[in-house]
Amino acid sequence: MPDLLIELFSEEIPARMQARAAEDLKKRMTDGLVEAGLTYAGAAAFSTPRRLTLALEGLLAESPTLREERKGPKVGAPDKAIEGFLRGAGLTRDQLEERDTPKGAVYFALIEKPGRPAAEIIAEVLEATVRNFPWPKSMRWGAGSLRWVRPLHSILCQLSDENGSEVVPLEIDGIVAGNVTQGHRFMAPGEITVNGFEDYAAKLKRANVVLDPAERSQAIWQEAGNQAFARGLELVEDKGLLTEVASLVEWPVVLLGDIDAEFLELPPEVLQTSMREHQKFFSVKNPKTGRIEGFVTVANRETADHGATILAGNQKVLSARLADAKFFWENDLRVAKSETGMEAWTAQLSNVTFHNKLGMQSERIDRIAALAREIAPVVGADADLAEQAARVAKADLSSEMVYEFPELQGLMGRYYAQAAGLPQEVANACEAHYSPLGPSDDVPSEPVSVAVALADKIDTLTGFWAIDEKPTGSKDPFALRRAALGVIRLVLENDVRAELADLLCSSFLSLAINRARAVKAYYQAGNPEVPTDSVFLNFWKAETSEFWGEQLVAEKFDEGLLHFYSGEASISDYPNEDHLLSVLKRMDLVADLLSFFHDRLKVFLRDQGVRHDVIDACIAMESNDDLTLLVKRARALEDFMKTEDGTNLLQGFKRANNILTQAEEKDGVEYSYGADVKFAEDESEKALFTALAASEGAISTAIEAEDFAAAMGGMAALRAPVDAFFEAVQVNSEKEVVRRNRLNLLSQIRKVCGQVADLSLIEA
Numbered sequence: 173m174p175d176l177l178i179e180l181f182s183e184e185i186p187a188r189m190q191a192r193a194a195e196d197l198k199k200r201m202t203d204g205l206v207e208a209g210l211t212y213a214g215a216a217a218f219s220t221p222r223r224l225t226l227a228l229e230g231l232l233a234e235s236p237t238l239r240e241e242r243k244g245p246k247v248g249a250p251d252k253a254i255e256g257f258l259r260g261a262g263l264t265r266d267q268l269e270e271r272d273t274p275k276g277a278v279y280f281a282l283i284e285k286p287g288r289p290a291a292e293i294i295a296e297v298l299e300a301t302v303r304n305f306p307w308p309k310s311m312r313w314g315a316g317s318l319r320w321v322r323p324l325h326s327i328l329c330q331l332s333d334e335n336g337s338e339v340v341p342l343e344i345d346g347i348v349a350g351n352v353t354q355g356h357r358f359m360a361p362g363e364i365t366v367n368g369f370e371d372y373a374a375k376l377k378r379a380n381v382v383l384d385p386a387e388r389s390q391a392i393w394q395e396a397g398n399q400a401f402a403r404g405l406e407l408v409e410d411k412g413l414l415t416e417v418a419s420l421v422e423w424p425v426v427l428l429g430d431i432d433a434e435f436l437e438l439p440p441e442v443l444q445t446s447m448r449e450h451q452k453f454f455s456v457k458n459p460k461t462g463r464i465e466g467f468v469t470v471a472n473r474e475t476a477d478h479g480a481t482i483l484a485g486n487q488k489v490l491s492a493r494l495a496d497a498k499f500f501w502e503n504d505l506r507v508a509k510s511e512t513g514m515e516a517w518t519a520q521l522s523n524v525t526f527h528n529k530l531g532m533q534s535e536r537i538d539r540i541a542a543l544a545r546e547i548a549p550v551v552g553a554d555a556d557l558a559e560q561a562a563r564v565a566k567a568d569l570s571s572e573m574v575y576e577f578p579e580l581q582g583l584m585g586r587y588y589a590q591a592a593g594l595p596q597e598v599a600n601a602c603e604a605h606y607s608p609l610g611p612s613d614d615v616p617s618e619p620v621s622v623a624v625a626l627a628d629k630i631d632t633l634t635g636f637w638a639i640d641e642k643p644t645g646s647k648d649p650f651a652l653r654r655a656a657l658g659v660i661r662l663v664l665e666n667d668v669r670a671e672l673a674d675l676l677c678s679s680f681l682s683l684a685i686n687r688a689r690a691v692k693a694y695y696q697a698g699n700p701e702v703p704t705d706s707v708f709l710n711f712w713k714a715e716t717s718e719f720w721g722e723q724l725v726a727e728k729f730d731e732g733l734l735h736f737y738s739g740e741a742s743i744s745d746y747p748n749e750d751h752l753l754s755v756l757k758r759m760d761l762v763a764d765l766l767s768f769f770h771d772r773l774k775v776f777l778r779d780q781g782v783r784h785d786v787i788d789a790c791i792a793m794e795s796n797d798d799l800t801l802l803v804k805r806a807r808a809l810e811d812f813m814k815t816e817d818g819t820n821l822l823q824g825f826k827r828a829n830n831i832l833t834q835a836e837e838k839d840g841v842e843y844s845y846g847a848d849v850k851f852a853e854d855e856s857e858k859a860l861f862t863a864l865a866a867s868e869g870a871i872s873t874a875i876e877a878e879d880f881a882a883a884m885g886g887m888a889a890l891r892a893p894v895d896a897f898f899e900a901v902q903v904n905s906e907k908e909v910v911r912r913n914r915l916n917l918l919s920q921i922r923k924v925c926g927q928v929a930d931l932s933l934i935e936a
Contacts, residue, residue, distance in 0.1 A: 173213070173230045173231060173232060173233060173333070174231055174233060174290065174331045174332060175227070175228060175229050175230070175331070175332050175333070175368060175369060176212075176226075176227070176228040176231050176290075176294065176329075176330070176331055177225075177226075177227055177328065177329070177330045177332070177366070177368060177369045177372055178197075178201070178226040178227075178298065178327075178328065178329050178330075179223050179224070179225045179226075179326075179327070179328035179329075179353055179372070180197070180223065180224045180225075180302065180324060180327060181222060181223045181324070181325050181326045181327070181328070181353060181354065182222060182223070182320060182322045182323060182324045182325055183222065183322035183323050184221045184222060184322060185219070185221055185222070185224070185321055185322060186321070187221070187416045187417075187419035187420050188416070189307065189308060189321060190219040190220075190221070190224075190385070190419045191219065191385070191415075191419070193219060193224055193305075193307070193321070194218060194219040194225075194226075195217060196305065197217055197224050197301065197305075198215055198216075198217035198226055200297075200300075200301045200304075200305075201226055201228075201297060202215055202228070204296075204297035204300065204301065205228075205231070205293060208235055208288075208293045208296075208297065209232070209236055209238070209287070209288075209293075210231055210232045210235055210290055210293055210294075211231075211232055212228045212229065212230055212231045212232070213229045213230025213231075214228070214229040214230065215227070215228050215229075218384055218385065219385055220381060220382075220383060220385070220422045221419065221420060221421070221422055222354075222357070223353070225372075225383060227369040231290055231331075232290060233289070233290055234287045234288060234289050234290055235287040235288050235290075235293060236287050237284065237285065237286050237287045238284070238285040238287075239282065239283070239284050239285075240282075240283045240284075240285070241280060241281070241282055241283075242261055242280070242281045242282075242283055243278060243279075243280055244257040244261075244268065244278065244279035244280060245257055245278070245279060246276055246278050246279075247270055247276070247277035247278065247279060248277075254279065257279070257281070258281075261281040261283050262283065263281050263283070267281065267282075268280065268281055269281070269282065290331060291331060291338070291340045291341065294329065294331070294340050294342075295329075295340055295341060295342040295349075298327075298329060298340075298342060298344075299342065299344050302320075302324075302327075302344055303318065303344070305320070307319075307320070307321045309321065311323075316345040316346060317345060318344060318345035318347075324347060325347075326347060326350065326352065326353070326354075327342065327344065327347055327348075327349045327350070328349065328350060328351060328352065328353050328366070329342055329349040329350075330351050330366070330367075330368070332367060332368040332369075336367075337351065337367050337368055339351050351365055351366055351367070352364065352365050352366070353366060353372070353376070354379075355375075355376065355379025355380060355381055356379055356380035356381050356422055356423055356473070357422075358472075358473050359379075359380040359423060359473055359474065360378075360379035360380050360381075362379075364376070380422070380423040380473075380474075381422045381423060382422060382423060382424070385415075385418050385419060388418040388421065388422075388424050389414050389415065389418040391424055392414060392417060392418060392424045392426060392470055393407075393414060395424075395426040396426050396428070396454060396468045396470075399426060399428040399468070400428065400456050400466070400468070403428065403456075403466070404458075405456045405457065405458060405459070405465065405466055406456065406457050406458075406459045407454060407455075407456055407468065408444060408454065408455040408456065408457055408464070410448065410454060410455070413448055413452065413454060414454075416452065417454075417470050420452065420470070421471070421472040422472065423472060423473060423474070424470050424471075424472070425470065425471040425472070425473060425474055425479060426468060426469075426470055427468065427469050427470070427471060427479045427482060427483045427486075428456065428466060428467075428468050429466060429467050429468075429469065429483050429487050429490075430465065430466050430467075430487070431443065431464065431465055431466060431467060431490070431494070432487075432491055432494070434498070435491075435494040435495075435497075435498060436463055436464075436465060438497060438498060438501055439501070439584075439587055440455075440457065440462065440463060440464045441580060441583055442497050442573065442577070442580065443455065443464040443494070443497075444464060445577050445579060445580055446493050446494060446497050446577070447467050447490065447493075449577065449579075450493050451467075451469070451486065451489065451490055452469075452470075453467040453468060453469050453490070454467065454468040454469075455467060456468060467486075467490065469482070469486050496576070497573070497576070499572075500571075500572040500573040500576055501573060503572055504571045504572055504573050504584070504588060505588070505591050507571070507588075508588040508589075508591040508592045509591055509592060513592040513593075513594075514564045514567040514568075514588060514589065514592055514594075515564075515567075516570075517568065517569070517571060518534065518537065518563065518564065518566070518567045518570070519534075520570040521533035521534045521537065521566060521567075521569065521570060522534035524569070527635070527636075527639070529639040530635045530636075530638075530639065530683075531686065533566060533569065536566075536631060536635075537562065537563060537565075537566055538686060539631050539679070539682045539683060539686055540562045540565070540624070540627045540628050540631050541559045541562040541563050541627075542559075542678075542682050543562075543626075543627035543630060543631060543675070543678060543679055543682060544558040544559055544561070544562040544623045544624045544626075544627035545558055545559040545562075546675070546678055547623045547626050547627055547670070547675065548619070548620075548623045550668060550669070551619045551622045551623050551626070551666065551668055551670075552619045553619030553620045553622065553623045554597075554619075554620065557595060557597050557598060557620050558601075558619075558620050558623040558624060558627075560594070560595075560598050561597065561598040561601035561602065561605070561620050561621075561623075561624045562601075562605075562623075562624045562627060562628075564585070564589060564594065564602060565582075565585060565601060565602050565605050565624055565628070567585060567588070567602075568581055568582070568584045568585035568588055568602065569581060571584060571588065581606070582602060582603045582604075582605065582606045583603050585599075585603060586599045586600060586602045586603035587599075588602075589602050597618060597620040597621070600618055600620070601616075601618070601620045601621040601623075601624045601625075604616035604618065604621035604624075605621060605624040605625040605628050606625070606628075607625060607658075608657075608658050608661050608662070609654065609658075611657065611779075615662055615665045615666070616662070617665075617666060622662055622666050622668070625658070626659060626662050626663075626668075626675075629655040629656075629658045629659045629662075630659060630675055630676065630679050631679055631682075631683070632650070632652070632655050633652055633655050633656060633659070633676075633679075633765060633768075634676060634679040634680050634683055634761075634765065635683055636650050636652055637761055637764065637765045638680065638683055638684075638761060642768070652768075653772060656768060656769055656772040657772050657775075657776060659769070660769065660772060660773055660776055660799060661776075663799045663800055664799060664800060664803055667800055668799075668800060669798060669800055669801070670798065671795075671797050671798055672766065672769065672797040672798070672799060673762055673766055673797040674797075676762050676765055676766065680761060766796075766797055769799070770791050770796070773787070773791075773799065773802070773803075774787050774788075777803065777806060781810075782806055782807065782810050783810060783813070783934075785933055785934045785935045786806055786809050786810045786813060786929075786934060787806050788930075788933045789929040789930045789931060789932075789933040789934050790802055790805045790806040790809060790929050792929070792930035793805070793929060793930065801878060804878065804880055805880050805928070805929065807880075808881050808883070808884050809880070809884065809929050811881075811884070812884035812887065812888070813934065815888070817887075817888040817891045818887075818888070820891050821887060821888065821890060821891040821894060821925075822931060822934060824890075824891070824894035824895060824898060824921075825894075825921065825922070825925050825931045825932075826931075826932075828894070828898075828918040828921045828922060829918075829922055829931075829932055831903050831904075831915075831918060832915060832918045832919055832922065835904070835915050843912065843915040843916045843918070843919045844916070844919045844923070845916065845919070846912070846913070846916045847861070847913055847916035847917045847919070847920050848913060849861040851909055851910060851913040852913070853901070853910060854897075854900050854901050855900075856893070856896040856899070856900040857897060857900075857901060857914070857917065859893050859896065859897075860893045860894065860896075860897045860917065860921075861917070862893075863889060863890055863894075864890070864893075864917075864920050864921065864924050866889070867886045867887065867889050867924055868920075868923075868924045868927070870883075870885075870886035870889070871883045871886035871887065871924060871927045871928060872927055874886060875927055875928070880928070883927070883928050884928070887924075887925060887928060890921070890924070890925070894921065897917075901914065903915065903918065
């Protein structure tokens, strides 16, 4: 069985595209070959800046012959029907076979597709792959029609076995496949003739090309670490940069340089970011001081002076970059330490649009500050500090450093807040309020940081919900799923006890008032058109429906809206704020957003092994907007369902619920009260009455104390009495009084168990 080697050799492929391109080549080729009948034993894909390589082992020498029997029309059918069948089968009439069937004589066709040589199939699949390759961006060059990420120079396509190798005949847009590749662009630029993958990889290495990106990464990291260790320094880990740098070189040469002393006092994050983003340098720190004192650059060639010239050039460029960073840092510090401090930057945000339907950044800061103050007591934070932190948390967006390096937002805010002499809790919140950014990101735990982080994320969610910019399918341009998960993790990991619906209402109300004032100012400034501001109009419609009555909204709406815009009324006139909050709670916005949180919570808990039906059963209960309480309930129920008592009690509950539901539908009544032990005929019934009375009190007491483990224990005590009841009695007794009593007893089972969760939603 032959092996297949493919190499697509081109100009430099962008580093960010190489790994995906190698996988795409592997998937498209293997899928195409298998679909054509060529199976294989193993496949591996590799990439360097100038080549994509695919190696297949144990490929079939030819595709198998396929035989297919196809049933056709009846004998005597119209000629057009028979001719259509013949065209589809690729046969003539004399090749058809007549067979008797229960429905009469029918034509059958035996279609045989002979196998084809592997080379013929490979050529077809490779051409289709190259012509339809899914590059994020591609280009044409010269006079040809072929598109590739960069000009494609050659194609190596070779089948080899123990008897030798052969080139697969193939030509794509004038590029003829061969068995030749090239070595390193500078160190070994000549052509190399290869014979199979092992020969190919070995000759490339001798020609200063390391084919495997994982091998290049390991070599870079090991050599960089060794050089840093020899100087008493330590390499700062950066896996993303390592992957990128390994994709920029075919023959990595590691060089260690020093940072000029005048830049060593810059914050280490500034040094690291500047070197990483602009120069693709690794940072090297002094483990004793934590300062960044050196850098590692990776060249793509060896030189006679052992990289001294390359290193000197890099140091010169780096010094220029860091001089800019130092200038930004010193200017920003002067602003932070001035009399106005960070307020000068906050004032500038009144000219920065957050979203055209949600106003300026300064308006958003007002909303976050108000909400952070409301959240502060809930998380144990000082309300004044939480509001102060919220008002300066976004200030560094106006700083020169963050303008140059947006990824440093928040972090620079902490430095500047410290320089301005603000409390440490405020400074920490400037950095921490963006967190968590992802599922593995650390969650803030300081109360002030938690309050501002929650306010920031809730304002984002309510704002985009209000203007109907919700996530759809895989699209989430404003990262709202991430924001919701952030709220969930902040609440759960800090054991926050809050009614989320109330916080959402407060945020929606603040947004409505905030935007209404902005629209009002717009109208009063002499602008003739009244803008259609979604959140305010939706709120106004709901509020006026309540205030004027549903039937008057259509005729009163424009009048009331213009009345407000003209400055003759304020939002509090229609009517007071408490009433507006009550209206908000009835609006679909709050319920819809809360449902979104529940969906995100399901994903979060499922990843931790909690069953989806268990989560649904707990969400169906009251107080489902207290996420901490909801998760405690779900975890306790999950543990209970794993026990034998839980499994058997669920079966008993399901049986009771089914019998009761069917009886209520049949009789047209609700059996929800009136069970009396005096009508019990069997000892098991009496025992169940006693057990239900005891469990109801025990479960309700445990629920009030939020001791869900004890509540599950109360349910476990019902398992044996419920089992005994169903084993001993027939619910639908011929005696009507007994039947009704037993149905009401089943209702009592449903009621008692329903204190914990809606068990009807749990799958048996």
